[in-house]
């Protein structure tokens with residue numbers, strides 16, 4: 254894979270065009286412009302390890318409630334007052350990216366005392382082994398490389414999201430000039446690596462449907478929170494212990510206000526009930542909405558839920574009109590409107606969903622050229638084509654192939670205004686034939702295509718193969734804050 258990641262700084266509706274340059278230390282799929290003038294002041298090494306002033310004790314993670322990792326963190330916070338680096342033992346590095354290193358870690362000596370349900374505790378009140386992922390970002394290095402703003406955006410987004418297919422941020426703190434984010438650990442690696450393991454390096458259509466459906470729900474939630482993700486690719490889709498996915502890496506996302514819009518379709522004279530057909534530009538009107546009801550926890554969203562009384566109306570709570578002029582993303586996944594710099598909104602995520610499904614099913618991206626420049630030209634000019642893969646035209650799989658190709662063709666429409674999802678958001682995509690039969694509400698209960706082998710190893714007590722086993726002395730010795738993380 255030779256897709257690369259691009260960013261410039263103009264997320265604040267700036268009209269200045271940016272010059273993109275290769276960034277140092279970029280990953281093969283990752284580069285960004287270095288034109289940004291950041292205004293962050295250099296943080297001195299005054300505090301050794303401090304939890305960022307964010308009220309985690311009051312923060313809600315409803316979908317995590319009663320799960321051991323989250324309960325353990327809450328207990329730790331109550332017991333220590335402030336979560337610090339020295340409360341964790343870093344076990345091994347599981348990944349490194351453009352802005353940080355990620356370590357698998359565990360809480361040191363998690364004997365938290367009484368108050369745990371019996372099924373949580375082992376003998377002597379000791380809790381079962383529980384792993385976390387800690388992303389460590391060197392703020393000073395990022396400041397020099399003009400990427401600190403990206404890390405700050407990621408931290409901000411992680412602080413507000415709470416969804417089964419998105420990372421749960423358990424804690425965040427500073428340690429010297431490092432910023433540490435403690436998240437859920439995904440032992441299953443990413444979908445790029447998972448695809449390499451498939452026969453012919455392609456997922457079956459049913460597996461692609463499963464992953465596509467979970468991603469669609471994650472993007473839908475992000476859009477409703479006013480977040481345009483912009484960097485969907487298999488490398489950023491991690492596989493949890495239970496085989497369900499987690500969309501990671503928010504440093505290229507942008508946040509905007511969501512102003513829900515009521516879309517009212519004009520009933521057809523002879524078909525009063527036909528309200529779900531795709532509404533053409535000329536047959537709807539957008540009405541401003543009066544907030545009447547709230548079921549979200551975010552204060553931003555509180556104001557935006559409405560009661561719909563008219564069955565001809567549909568609410569769109571996604572930032573379909575948001576605009577950014579940033580040149581960001583990963584080459585093979587860039588939407589045409591990002592390349593042309595005409596301004597883009599949430600429709601870029603539907604474009605990337607199309608490229609993502611294509612790559613999972615066909616093993617390559619649709620507009621890949623000999624080099625990045627040719628890839629960009631192809632994205633702008635080349636019509637979409639599908640490779641032939643041997644499927645019998647009578648099989649069920651053939652029918653599925655026809656449906657998924659139709660969906661991909663609608664997602665990869667070069668004009669963002671004509672792209673599926675650009676009018677009513679995710680609901681248009683969920684209603685496509687390809688996803689017919691998907692039980693959106695219960696998708697978490699569906700058996701995933703693959704359960705990570707790491708989990709099997711952990712279950713069979715062969716954890717030493719994955720995580721180094723520590724001696725009793727090592728477990729009990731006081732923790733020294735390292736002078737230097739193996740960062741670059």
Ligand SMILES: Nc1ncnc2c1ncn2[C@@H]1O[C@H](COP(=O)(O)OP(=O)(O)OP(=O)(O)O)[C@@H](O)[C@H]1O
Nearest residue numbers: 283347348349350351352353355386437438439502
């Ligand atoms: N929660 C997690 N569980 C397991 N592994 C993870 C987790 N989060 C990240 N990783 C691993 O660490 C790698 C780097 O993480 P991440 O992509 O967040 O870093 P980054 O510096 O933002 O990278 P990028 O260059 O893509 O922006 C990932 O590719 C993944 O392999």
